[in-house]
Amino acid sequence: MTSTDNPNVLPDLIVLAAERSAAHKRHLAEQEAAREQARREHEAGERTAVERDAHDMVGFAFMGTLAQVVTRQMWQGYPSVDRPVWGELQPTAVAYLGGNTFLHYTATRTDEYVMTLLQPCTTCGARLEHRLWDDLELSVCLGSEDAPATCRDCATSAAARPAAPDPALCHTHELHATSRKG
Secondary structure, three states: OOOOOOOOOHHHHHHHHHHHHHHHHHHHHHHHHHHHHHHHHHHHHHHHHHHHHHHHHHHHHOOOOHHHHOOHHHEEEEOOEEEOOOEEEOOEEEEEEEOOEEEEEEEOOOOOEEEEEEEEOOOOOOEEEEEEOOHHHHHHHHHOOOOOOOOHHHHHHHHHOOOOOOOOOOHHHHHHHHHHHO
16 A cells, blocks of 8 residues: 555654644633633632622721721621532621731621621630621620630530649648648
8 A cells, every 4th residue: 555656744744743732732821821811800809899798898897986987998808708518608798806816807698798806715726706786786796705715515514523622621631731741
């Protein structure tokens, strides 16, 4: 089947195929770069919008407290995330208030908001979450002696623990003290 009249085009065909393959790879890389750029721009837009919305909500619902001290620059926005188990998590914004205390804002799908104060448990350091609706809720969490300072686990274990004996009334304490001396 070989003929001396037909030229050998295989080397040219290999070069053309390689050029076509390289062009296709460049095209795929350009598409991926464009998708990545669009994703980054979308996330930046979500961050900016949720930071603005959080600050606007503070100005509206917490005029007498948070609006006096929380600035727009204090908010750090986070874009929505799609998780297989939980579904899509809405964009959120967080403002650090000091003392390991944070203000967390999330808008819901129904155009409502959730403002949460996150404070550390004074016993174990776990996060206490206080849902805030207005200045009054915030004042109960921060300005009241009745405000919870420990998480549920620490409060439950403290309630189950017997009270420490008063050393002045405890004869066992005196026996232990004298037995160490002798």
